[in-house]
Amino acid sequence: MNASTIDLTAKARWVWLETLRIHRRAPETRLASSLSPIEIFVSLYYGGILRFDPAQPLAETRDRCIISKGHGSICMYPILADLGFFAREELEHVCETGSFLGGIPDPVIPGYETVNGSLGHGLGVATGIALGLKRKGSDRDIFVVAGDGELHEGANWEAAMFASQHRLDNLNLIVDNNRISMLGHTDDIVSHGRLADRLGAFGWSCAEVDGHDVDAVHAALRAMQGKRNGAPKALIANTLKGRGVPGLEDAPLCHIMNPKVETLDQLLGEAP
Amino acid sequence: MTDRPQAMRDALLRRICEAMADDPKLFFVCADFGSPVLDTIRERFPERFINVGIAEQNLINISAGLALEGYTVFAYAIAPFITMRCYEQIRVSLALLSQVRPLNVNLIGVGAGYSYVVSGPTHQCYEDLTLMRAMPNMAVYSPADHITAAALFERCLMLGGPKYLRLDAQVLPALYAEAPPDMESGFQCHRTGDRLCLVATGYMVHTALKVAERLATAGEQVGVIDLFDLSGFDQQRLAETLAAYAGVVSLEEGFRGRGGLDAMLFDFCAGRRLPPRLLNIGVEGGYRFELGSRSELHEQVSIGENAVTERVTRFLAELSEGETNRMGSR
Numbered sequence: 151m152n153a154s155t156i157d158l159t160a161k162a163r164w165v166w167l168e169t170l171r172i173h174r175r176a177p178e179t180r181l182a183s184s185l186s187p188i189e190i191f192v193s194l195y196y197g198g199i200l201r202f203d204p205a206q207p208l209a210e211t212r213d214r215c216i217i218s219k220g221h222g223s224i225c226m227y228p229i230l231a232d233l234g235f236f237a238r239e240e241l242e243h244v245c246e247t248g249s250f251l252g253g254i255p256d257p258v259i260p261g262y263e264t265v266n267g268s269l270g271h272g273l274g275v276a277t278g279i280a281l282g283l284k285r286k287g288s289d290r291d292i293f294v295v296a297g298d299g300e301l302h303e304g305a306n307w308e309a310a311m312f313a314s315q316h317r318l319d320n321l322n323l324i325v326d327n328n329r330i331s332m333l334g335h336t337d338d339i340v341s342h343g344r345l346a347d348r349l350g351a352f353g354w355s356c357a358e359v360d361g362h363d364v365d366a367v368h369a370a371l372r373a374m375q376g377k378r379n380g381a382p383k384a385l386i387a388n389t390l391k392g393r394g395v396p397g398l399e400d401a402p403l404c405h406i407m408n409p410k411v412e413t414l415d416q417l418l419g420e421a422p
Numbered sequence: 423m424t425d426r427p428q429a430m431r432d433a434l435l436r437r438i439c440e441a442m443a444d445d446p447k448l449f450f451v452c453a454d455f456g457s458p459v460l461d462t463i464r465e466r467f468p469e470r471f472i473n474v475g476i477a478e479q480n481l482i483n484i485s486a487g488l489a490l491e492g493y494t495v496f497a498y499a500i501a502p503f504i505t506m507r508c509y510e511q512i513r514v515s516l517a518l519l520s521q522v523r524p525l526n527v528n529l530i531g532v533g534a535g536y537s538y539v540v541s542g543p544t545h546q547c548y549e550d551l552t553l554m555r556a557m558p559n560m561a562v563y564s565p566a567d568h569i570t571a572a573a574l575f576e577r578c579l580m581l582g583g584p585k586y587l588r589l590d591a592q593v594l595p596a597l598y599a600e601a602p603p604d605m606e607s608g609f610q611c612h613r614t615g616d617r618l619c620l621v622a623t624g625y626m627v628h629t630a631l632k633v634a635e636r637l638a639t640a641g642e643q644v645g646v647i648d649l650f651d652l653s654g655f656d657q658q659r660l661a662e663t664l665a666a667y668a669g670v671v672s673l674e675e676g677f678r679g680r681g682g683l684d685a686m687l688f689d690f691c692a693g694r695r696l697p698p699r700l701l702n703i704g705v706e707g708g709y710r711f712e713l714g715s716r717s718e719l720h721e722q723v724s725i726g727e728n729a730v731t732e733r734v735t736r737f738l739a740e741l742s743e744g745e746t747n748r749m750g751s752r
Contacts, residue, residue, distance in 0.1 A: 257522050264490070264523075265514045274480055275515050278487015285449075285469060286491060305511065308480035316472075 158364045162192045166394060167418060168228035168241070174414045176245035178253045182392035182404035183222025183297065187326040189361055190295055190387055193368040194324075195229050199375055200293065204234035207260045213290050214279055216263050218272020219297035219326060220254045226261070227251055235261040270303025272296055273323060277309040280321035280382075291375055293322045299331030302340055307352070313382040314353025321382040322374050323354075326361065328391035334402040349384045361387030427596050430571035430589040431498075431532050435459035437575035438496055442467050449488050453481040453499040455532070460498070478503050482511035482529075489525035494579060500538075501531030501547040501588060505554055516584035517557040528578040529586045534564065534624050535675025535705075537591035539716050543709040547588075551623075551674065552681035554586040555652055561585040562652040566627035569598040570650050573605055581654075590625055592716070597627065597648065607659050608651030617741055618734070619645030619664060619698075622673035623652065623683050626725065630673050633731045642738060652686060661694050669741045670698040671734055675725060678704030699744070701737045703730055 165188050173181040194200050200213045217223045224244075231238045236250075236259070243249040250258050254267040264275050276294040283290055300306070313321050325345055329336050342348060346356040359370045367387060374383045392398030395409050395417065436459055442448045443466070450463055450471045464471045470493075474481050478499055485495045497504065505512070516527055531550065538545040554562045561583065565571040574587055597603075603610040612627075613634050622630040627648040634646050645667065649655060664670055670691065674683040684702035691698060706724040720726035724733070 257519065264486075265519050268510060268514050271483065271511065271514050274483025274511070275487045275490070277480070278484035278489075279491055280487070281472070281484060282488045282491025282493055285493075305479040305483065308474075308477040309483060312474055312477070312480055312484065 156196045158189075158192055158197055158368060161196050162189050162364050165192055165225050165228055169225040170395075170414055170418055172224055172227060172241060172244050173408075174411065174418070175242070176253070177408050178245050179224045180221040180253070180405065181224070181395070181409070182330075182398050182401075182407065183219065183328070184224035185393045185395065185398075186328040186361065186389035186391045187219070187222060187295060187387075188225050188393075189364040189367045190324055190326060191223070191226055191229055192364060193371050194293060194295075195233060197368040197371065199368070199371045201290070204230075204260070207235060210288075211290070214263055214276070214283075214292040216266070216272040216276045216279075216292070216294045217255070218266050218269070218294055219300060220266035220269070222297055222326065223255060223295070226255065230259070230261040235259075269297070269300035270305050273306045274309040276323075277313050277318060277321060280313065280318040281316060283320055284318065289320075289376075291320050291322060293324060295324045295326060297331075298325055298327045298329060298336055298342060298345065301325070301342060301345070302331070302336075310349060310352045310354065310382075317380045318382045319378045319380055322371075323349075323382070323384040324371075325384065325386050326389055327386050328389045330391045330400070330402060330405065332405045345386045346384070353381060354384045355379060355381040356384045356386065358386040358388065361389035362393060427593050428568045429457070429591070429593050430565060430568045431457050431530070431591075432459050433568035433572040434530065434575060434587070434589070435463065437572050439463045439466070441575070441579070442470060445494075446470075447492060447494050449493040449495045451481055451485050451488070451495060451497045453478050453497075453503065455499050478508040479511050482508045483515060485527045486511075486515035486519065486525065489527045490523060494526045494528075496528050496530060496578070498530045498532075500545060501533040501550055502545065504529050504531045505547070505550040505586065509553060512560075512584070513557060517559045520559045520583045524582055525584070526578075526582045527584045529584065530589060531586065532589045533591045534588045535590070536716050536719050537625065539719065540713060542711060548676045548705050549680070550586070550588060551652065551676050551683060552685075554588075555686065556681065559583055561654055562588070563650060564588045564623040564652060565650045566622075566624055566648050567594050567597040569596055569602050570648075573602040577605060588624060594625065594628060603648065603650065605651075606656065608655030609647050609649040609660060611663065612646040612648060613644065615643045615645035615667065617644075617667060618642075618669040618671065618738060619647060619667045620671045620673055620734070621647045621649055621664075621683070621687060623649050625675050626673040629720070629725070629727055629730060632727050633734060636727075636731050637734065644734070649683070652683065657690070660690070661696060664691065664696055664698055667698045668745070669701065669737060671701045671703060671737065673725070673730065674704045675720075676704055678702050678706055678724075680704075699741065701733065703733060
């Protein structure tokens with residue numbers, strides 16, 4: 151696929167609509183947290199950042215990508231289907247009996263690497279993968295997409311210390327920094343302050359970006375990828391949870407809110 | 423392999439160290455916990471030895487990541503910490519993930535039961551058999567001597583998936599100086615009895631043998647089985663062995679009645695409608711802060727040689743009464 155020919159903005163819009171459609175059919179899915187990382191995933195998967203082969207999702211030559219914010223990655227379903235990891239028809243059956251596309255993705259879905267329904271595991275496992283790739287002499291990268299809320303889990307910081315100690319510059323963390331966990335704004339619960347400063351203090355090389363400016367996200371990922379500077383790298387993508395859905399966007403409790411069907415229909419252009 | 427008694431960990435680590443020279447796929451990770459043999463591994467294989475620091479959650483995550491990249495990983499720490507401090511990491515990224523991805527991670531926990539005698543309850547370990555056997559896909563081994571511990575190395579290489587090796591921290595007498603136990607069947611019969619068989623694991627095999635010796639002096643022959651593979655033992659063979667007895671006693675250095683060896687044997691016998699009556703012997707009375715020798719501590723919590731002899735003698739008497747009643751009611 152030639153990345154330069156793909157209109158990332160148009161793809162992001164399409165993924166946004168598809169995510170809404172999935173949620174309309176399967177209200178058990180978490181919508182708000184699946185809308186904030188769309189531009190991150192679109193840049194990674196359509197922007198020529200990740201090297202992958204949908205026919206061989208676990209090929210040795212792939213770049214690894216761990217989606218740590220499990221619930222908040224329903225937007226990956228249309229992306230993976232569109233890229234050919236599985237049939238598009240599967241999108242009609244999310245959360246239905248017999249489907250492999252659940253409310254929280256599992257690694258039985260082609261394209262998902264590890265188990266991430268429980269939060270705060272992705273970065274640590276990715277750090278082990280980064281070490282394994284280095285020791286094998288592989289030049290592949292490992293990306294992790296994590297939410298800021300799950301960075302409350304202490305295991306992340308054990309991994310963050312380890313990654314800089316061992317100069318794992320093939321490890322790339324992207325934080326979907328929507329600043330809201332289940333029960334409100336993280337600043338009102340346990341604030342991370344400026345995440346770039348915190349990770350920087352742990353020896354990480356950090357950048358910050360508007361997470362909904364898909365070209366900016368793409369450029370930032372391009373700058374990270376393959377850069378071997380002796381430090382693990384983090385991109386803090388500042389995003390809005392529930393982005394683009396009235397009543398949902400940036401609402402403190404949007405993680406557990408479902409928009410009305412009429413609202414979804416209106417947004418999908420299917421108003422009666 | 424030597425039959426001179428040595429620490430289980432040293433015997434196993436020696437095997438790992440020898441193999442690391444020839445097999446570039448072996449990786450050793452520890453959580454700031456050592457041994458003299460480990461120093462050799464660190465010096466000889468600096469690229470494949472890593473100390474993650476006092477961070478067991480990360481120990482498991484790093485191990486999972488390395489295993490996903492094709493390494494056979496040995497992760498090493500003190501038993502209560504490598505099981506309980508990071509239980510959810512083990513559940514999610516080893517037990518659960520191994521169901522859909524090939525991975526080989528071997529958790530070596532040192533400090534079974536009371537083996538850290540004077541360190542108190544934080545460093546002693548009475549819950550690990552229960553917790554580790556609660557997870558599907560997890561193999562659980564509990565050797566009784568250093569020869570068995572060393573022989574487990576081949577199982578670690580041969581069998582994929584996550585495994586837990588529960589090692590004693592003390593040097594225990596060699597049980598298998600003549601030949602290693604039958605690793606395929608997962609248990610070894612040390613004595614054959616008339617009416618009753620003691621099924622023990624780890625340190626308690628030594629207690630069982632002493633108790634059997636005492637009872638033999640009193641004219642009662644009891645069987646003794648060392649069950650060192652709690653997950654993959656030969657079920658048919660164990661069923662046939664236990665079917666010959668009127669009573670079976672489980673002996674473990676872990677809390678009684680909380681899902682350890684006792685629950686495993688109960689489920690095993692009930693599921694096969696095996697005839698023996700069961701007596702479970704394990705740690706009674708909760709956590710303890712008292713200091714003493716291991717045998718003194720064992721007597722306090724009802725798993726010492728005296729306590730076990732007394733309870734088994736009583737159990738034998740109950741078996742006799744049961745037999746009399748049954749005969750009387752005919």
